[in-house]
Amino acid sequence: xxxxxxxxxxxxxxxxxxxxxxxxxxxxxxxxxxxxxxxxxxxxxxxxxxxxxxxxxxxxxxxxxxxxxxxxxxxxxxxxxxxxxxxxxxxxxxxxxxxxxxxxxxxxxxxxxxxxxxxxxxxxxxxxxxxxxxxxxxxxxxxxxxxxxxxxxxxxxxxxxxxxxxxxxxxxxxxxxxxxxxxxxxxxxxxxxxxxxxxxxxxxxxxxxxxxxxxxxxxxxxxxxxxxxxxxxxxxxxxxxxxxxxxxxxxxxxxxxxxxxxxxxxxxxxxxxxxxxxxxxxxxxxxxxxxxxxxxxxxxxxxx
Amino acid sequence: xxxxxxxxxxxxxxxxxxxxxxxxxxxxxxxxxxxxxxxxxxxxxxxxxxxxxxxxxxxxxxxxxxxxxxxxxxxxxxxxxxxxxxxxxxxxxxxxxxxxxxxxxxxxxxxxxxxxxxxxxxxxxxxxxxxxxxxxxxxxxxxxxxxxxxxxxxxxxxxxxxxxxxxxxxxxxxxxxxxxxxxxxxxxxxxxxxxxxxxxxxxxxxxxxxxxxxxxxxxxxxxxxxxxxxxxxxxxxxxxxxxxxxxxxxxxxxxxxxxxxxxxxxxxxxxxxxxxxxxxxxxxxxxxxxxxxxxxxxxxxxxxxxxxxxxxxxxxxxxxxxxxxxxxxxxxxxxxxxxxxxxxxxxxxxxxxxxxxxxxxxxxxxxxxxxxxxxxxxxxxxxxxxxxxxxxxxxxxxxxxxxxxxxxxxxxxxxxxxxxxxxxxxxxxxxxxxxxxxxxxxxxxxxxxxxxxxxxxxxxxxxxxxxxxxxxxxxxxxxxxxxxxxxxxxxxxxxxxxxxxxxxxxxxxxxxxxxxxxxxxxxxx
Numbered sequence: 001x002x003x004x005x006x007x008x009x010x011x012x013x014x015x016x017x018x019x020x021x022x023x024x025x026x027x028x029x030x031x032x033x034x035x036x037x038x039x040x041x042x043x044x045x046x047x048x049x050x051x052x053x054x055x056x057x058x059x060x061x062x063x064x065x066x067x068x069x070x071x072x073x074x075x076x077x078x079x080x081x082x083x084x085x086x087x088x089x090x091x092x093x094x095x096x097x098x099x100x101x102x103x104x105x106x107x108x109x110x111x112x113x114x115x116x117x118x119x120x121x122x123x124x125x126x127x128x129x130x131x132x133x134x135x136x137x138x139x140x141x142x143x144x145x146x147x148x149x150x151x152x153x154x155x156x157x158x159x160x161x162x163x164x165x166x167x168x169x170x171x172x173x174x175x176x177x178x179x180x181x182x183x184x185x186x187x188x189x190x191x192x193x194x195x196x197x198x199x200x201x202x203x204x205x206x207x208x209x210x211x212x213x214x215x216x217x218x219x220x221x222x223x224x225x226x227x228x229x230x231x232x233x234x235x236x237x238x239x240x241x242x243x244x245x246x247x248x249x250x251x252x253x254x255x256x257x258x259x260x261x262x263x264x265x266x267x268x269x270x271x272x273x274x275x276x277x278x279x280x281x282x283x284x285x286x287x288x289x290x291x292x293x294x295x296x297x298x299x300x301x302x303x304x
Numbered sequence: 305x306x307x308x309x310x311x312x313x314x315x316x317x318x319x320x321x322x323x324x325x326x327x328x329x330x331x332x333x334x335x336x337x338x339x340x341x342x343x344x345x346x347x348x349x350x351x352x353x354x355x356x357x358x359x360x361x362x363x364x365x366x367x368x369x370x371x372x373x374x375x376x377x378x379x380x381x382x383x384x385x386x387x388x389x390x391x392x393x394x395x396x397x398x399x400x401x402x403x404x405x406x407x408x409x410x411x412x413x414x415x416x417x418x419x420x421x422x423x424x425x426x427x428x429x430x431x432x433x434x435x436x437x438x439x440x441x442x443x444x445x446x447x448x449x450x451x452x453x454x455x456x457x458x459x460x461x462x463x464x465x466x467x468x469x470x471x472x473x474x475x476x477x478x479x480x481x482x483x484x485x486x487x488x489x490x491x492x493x494x495x496x497x498x499x500x501x502x503x504x505x506x507x508x509x510x511x512x513x514x515x516x517x518x519x520x521x522x523x524x525x526x527x528x529x530x531x532x533x534x535x536x537x538x539x540x541x542x543x544x545x546x547x548x549x550x551x552x553x554x555x556x557x558x559x560x561x562x563x564x565x566x567x568x569x570x571x572x573x574x575x576x577x578x579x580x581x582x583x584x585x586x587x588x589x590x591x592x593x594x595x596x597x598x599x600x601x602x603x604x605x606x607x608x609x610x611x612x613x614x615x616x617x618x619x620x621x622x623x624x625x626x627x628x629x630x631x632x633x634x635x636x637x638x639x640x641x642x643x644x645x646x647x648x649x650x651x652x653x654x655x656x657x658x659x660x661x662x663x664x665x666x667x668x669x670x671x672x673x674x675x676x677x678x679x680x681x682x683x684x685x686x687x688x689x690x691x692x693x694x695x696x697x698x699x700x701x702x703x704x705x706x707x708x709x710x711x712x713x714x715x716x717x718x719x720x721x722x723x724x725x726x727x728x729x730x731x732x733x734x735x736x737x738x739x740x741x742x743x744x745x746x747x748x749x750x751x752x753x754x755x756x757x758x759x760x761x762x763x764x765x766x767x768x769x770x771x772x773x774x775x776x777x778x779x780x781x782x783x784x785x786x787x788x789x790x791x792x793x794x795x796x797x798x799x800x801x802x803x804x805x806x807x808x809x810x811x812x813x814x815x816x817x818x819x820x821x822x823x824x825x826x827x828x829x
Contacts, residue, residue, distance in 0.1 A: 159423070159428065159429070159430055162420060162423060162424060162430075162431070163424065165413075165415075165416065165420075166413050166416065166420075166424050169413040169414065169415050169416060170411070170412075170413050170414065172411070173411035173412065173413060174413075174424075176375065176395065176407065176411045177395060177396075177411060177424060177425055178374070178394045178395035178396035178397075178399070179424075286457075289414065289415055289457055290415045290455065290457075291415075292415075294414065294415060
């Protein structure tokens, strides 16, 4: 029983973690992309479509990432090149993604998909209890953890990460030092798009291999909240994603067990937790200052 | 120094000298649309020379410097580096040539550490122990001690400037551009900086030094190029000039010297008694038991380094923050501590905050609308029964514009379209024209050119001689000694007793300004 619950927690947490890590990098570069939900749902429909067209879930996952990047490029062009308002553009991106994915996915509704294979290592995967949990997941689960390591290492240990954080902290200074603020932000937004696309593809290729309109069901918003919850630290995002994943799973189990606890209350927990964290971190100005990208959401127009 | 990048090219390049100018700018023109910010500007900087670039705000100094540093491209003209024509397409290319820059408004990343900030400015710079050691060594050797792991947000303004300078030095520069480096420093910190600059120059590094402070240009610089209205109007050896002649070259006509006679003192108009105000912010300063009185007809100045409680004190006086007890602030005999800003205005008080764009004036509103904002409830009939009479506000704008020589393009422009100096004249003029009995003014001439500063300072003196009590909060010691009758110093939220300006010296005020925080630096100087 516990093993089964833990396994479902992993599947519930993985899309959140993927999308949140992507958005974390975007926000660290100083861009607020509220279109995560739209990019995820596009990733989901593209992932499903590519999978059943080619018969390969791997290509499907790849297709989801590509779709996420393409949609994020619209956002990047509008907000970075044309310097439109990031909040409005992000919201528009979400609505656009939801609509377009519905249109594209119309003919796929009800079709059976192909599930992404899980890893099987003889011996290890057969271990009792931990075997399936640690050695029997699909590739995206491992990728989500690899991305946490990778992003953490990139942000704190590499020159590229240093530049990205500098751009997010003070874009005017970064520009004065000669760094390509817009270019760095384009790359960050594209990375965010790819990760959100992967998160979406996970939903339609690994979690439940089928396409339903609006199937991400607000996970993009939770991912956004997670970034703040994690106060822009990758490791805390893991904690947050698994916490919120657990809450999601508990909802189902609570219902199944007939516990008279309103499921709506559990659904709102992630947002409530985010508000609590926001209040808590804004009380600590020092921590806020050091972790929050100071130019988050501010438009950048270079000197002529 | 040469060990920094691991090769010795920097060392070799530094040996170039002789008669070839290190940097030569020839007939540079820079246009923004139809407006020429630089019009046929030429300049030569020799190796090891401290070269002053002087000019009023808007004379084109910043544009020229940005062209030299690669942030802007000239419309026409040539730049020669060691006699060779070069195109400097970006700041990175400028740094690769050996041109470094210390910015006026620091280009530091607040949330990052000293070492991260420095690594960002070095080609391929990484955060390593080796870099930390280099930073410590270089900063020690120039008397600019720094902790590589400190966060910028925790550093004082003087320390931040050290970070900028050390960052610049690690790039093995042969030319360092410094944009108004002393505008944020105490006199002691400035002296320390001059020691460093002279040593750099002696080692062969040229310095292009932009400043408004003519006295320090005379003391420090070997050569001066003076710009006015986008053109070079003079070149001179500043040591042979007086402050007056230099100012005249900058402004074009003799600036009206501020004249000051002792006024007749009236009753106490501003009385601050035991003002205590705990800080509302984590990084703010709490005011502790502040006592001060200003009599009618008198100008009292509060000196101090930024961030020592000036903002909080201004807020408590203007009513943006209200202290616990009403009698902590007394205006014209009335306990005003708990009053709102407009109630205070009705007692005859007027307020000019430090930040002119955003605090003193709303950038997107027209001048008439900005007049309404501070004078709607002062009994002048600008607002009546909830309606605004823009005609009256317009007439006030006209008066302020003619009295203070505010230059604007259209009849009633948006506040943001005015240049800094003109907007400051407007913001000060708007309050002074009301002839208030009490004026509280913060940084009256910050970032304003010499001509506008003289107009503003004279207007303050005239107002006080008409019987107003004026309290000035300023960081500019020259200004304070020019116009104040008495001077007090604020340090860490505490105010020293106000003393007669004639009995004080800038050095003594500087020591008080430094307080306990920078004792260490003072001792080193």
